[in-house]
Structure formats: structure tokens, C-alpha cells
Amino acid sequence: MRKKIVAGNWKMNGTQEEGQKLTSEIVNMVKDERISDVTVVLNPPFVHASNVKKLIGGVDNIFLGGQNCSDKASGAYTGETSASILASFGATYVIIGHSERREYFAESNAQLTEKVKLALENGLTPIFCCGEPLEIREAGTHEEYVKDQLTESLFGLSEADFAKIVIAYEPIWAIGTGKTASSDQAQEMHAAIRTHLASKYGKVADGTSILYGGSCKPDNAPEIFSKPDVDGGLIGGASLKSRDFVDIIKSF
Ligand SMILES: O=C(CO)COP(=O)(O)O
Numbered sequence: 001m002r003k004k005i006v007a008g009n010w011k012m013n014g015t016q017e018e019g020q021k022l023t024s025e026i027v028n029m030v031k032d033e034r035i036s037d038v039t040v041v042l043n044p045p046f047v048h049a050s051n052v053k054k055l056i057g058g059v060d061n062i063f064l065g066g067q068n069c070s071d072k073a074s075g076a077y078t079g080e081t082s083a084s085i086l087a088s089f090g091a092t093y094v095i096i097g098h099s100e101r102r103e104y105f106a107e108s109n110a111q112l113t114e115k116v117k118l119a120l121e122n123g124l125t126p127i128f129c130c131g132e133p134l135e136i137r138e139a140g141t142h143e144e145y146v147k148d149q150l151t152e153s154l155f156g157l158s159e160a161d162f163a164k165i166v167i168a169y170e171p172i173w174a175i176g177t178g179k180t181a182s183s184d185q186a187q188e189m190h191a192a193i194r195t196h197l198a199s200k201y202g203k204v205a206d207g208t209s210i211l212y213g214g215s216c217k218p219d220n221a222p223e224i225f226s227k228p229d230v231d232g233g234l235i236g237g238a239s240l241k242s243r244d245f246v247d248i249i250k251s252f
Pocket of ligand 1: 177214235238
């Protein structure tokens with residue numbers, strides 16, 4: 001059985017007060033509504049880490065994650081946060097290779113490999129993002145594009161390390177646009193991704209959780225999560241509203 005995961009990516013949103021309120025509400029709903037079969041990950045901006053960690057304290061299926069980590073272990077890299085710093089604040093997950101990082105911060109596949117390695121060395125589970133822009137989808141080469149992203153960043157990992165990775169498929173044209181992939185489009189890509197991962201890692205890929213991301217909302221999550229190769233979601237906008245986020249968690 002693959003792990004079902006719903007991760008909230010707050011992106012660059014939320015004051016201290018808003019972050020605390022959001023976290024408390026999510027924690028209370030998950031407890032009150034007895035949600036225990038889904039792994040929930042909150043990925044706030046780094047400075048929220050201590051607050052969020054404290055608030056999720058007693059709930060054993062809610063975890064703290066980062067939205068990124070540095071490709072360097074430590075040192076004079078102003079503004080960066082390392083995997084080891086994140087881990088020291090109690091994070092156990094980290095999003096790596098989000099399309100916004102690739103696009104606005106020019107992160108390369110090779111850099112992402114370094115981030116994945118450092119995350120794993122520090123006991124963090126990477127949520128590795130892949131996904132194609134609109135023009136690639138329209139050209140019909142999206143499968144190849146995504147396979148190349150995975151091959152270039154992940155296929156150097158040992159089988160034991162690869163077994164710890166979570167994948168998030170986020171078609172860029174669906175992020176923040178309100179235009180979600182159809183559940184059939186999501187399933188098609190998730191199945192293609194799993195087959196590709198299996199070509200390198202065999203049966204280990206059967207256990208890899210592959211999350212969908214891109215305008216996932218309470219009204220479309222049940223249909224998307226019902227697909228056999230969709231193991232959860234990486235949620236942007238809707239993760240900032242506690243009721244919506246928890247309804248998505250309850251969509252399996
Ligand atoms: O980028 C995303 C999550 O990482 C998806 O964002 P939206 O859910 O806002 O489309």
C-alpha cells in the first residue's frame with residue numbers, strides 16, 4: 001500500500017499570525033474529524049518553522065516540510081537555508097524542484113540532484129516536483145519532457161535512497177490558473193511516470209507516492225484522487241484555507 005499524502009505549499013504567503021491561525025485550524029480539524037490514514041505535510045515559509053512545529057506537536061500524521069533547501073551543505077550563502085537547518089527545526093519533508101524555483105531561480109536538474117542528496121543525508125523526505133509548461137503539452141511531448149526531468153535529477157540515486165522519494169507531478173499550465181488537469185490526464189501522466197521510474201528501479205516504483213498538483217480544490221480532488229496512480233496532492237492556493245485544505249485531505 002502506498003502512502004497517501006496531502007501536502008500544503010503555502011508559497012510566499014502568511015504573516016506569523018495568519019500562519020499560526022491556519023496551522024491551529026488544520027490541526028484541530030484533523031483531530032476532531034479523526035483523520036488518521038493520510039499523511040499531511042505543511043510547507044510554510046521557513047521563518048514559520050518553529051511555530052508550525054510547535055502547533056502540530058501532538059498529532060502523529062501531520063508533518064513540517066520546507067519549500068526548498070540549498071544545494072550546499074552550509075557556509076557563506078546569504079539568504080539560503082540548508083537541509084540540516086531545516087531538519088534541526090523538526091522538518092521531515094522538503095519540496096525540491098518546484099516549477100517556480102526552476103523558472104524564477106533558474107534551478108537546474110543537476111542542482112536539484114544535490115538538493116535531493118542533502119535532503120536525504122539529513123533525514124528529510126524530498127517531494128520532488130516535475131511537470132511541463134503549456135507549450136510542451138501543446139506540442140505533445142510532455143511525457144518525454146517529464147521523464148527527462150526525472151532521469152536527470154534522480155536516476156543517479158541508489159535504490160535505497162530512491163525508495164525514500166515522493167514525486168509531485170505539477171503541470172505548469174495548471175498551477176494557480178484554476179485550470180486543473182482532468183483526472184484522466186493526471187492518471188495518464190502518473191502511470192507514465194511510474195513506468196519510467198520502474199524502468200530504473202523496478203518494483204521499488206510500486207511503492208513511490210506520486211502526488212498531483214495544480215489548481216487542486218475540494219470539488220475536483222475526489223475525482224483526481226480516485227485514480228489508481230494518484231496518491232495524493234501538493235496543494236497551493238487551497239492550502240491557505242483550512243476548511244478547503246482539510247476537505248481535500250478527506251477526498252480519498
Ligand atoms: O504549485 C502548486 C503546489 O506546489 C499548486 O498551486 P495551486 O494549487 O495554487 O494551483
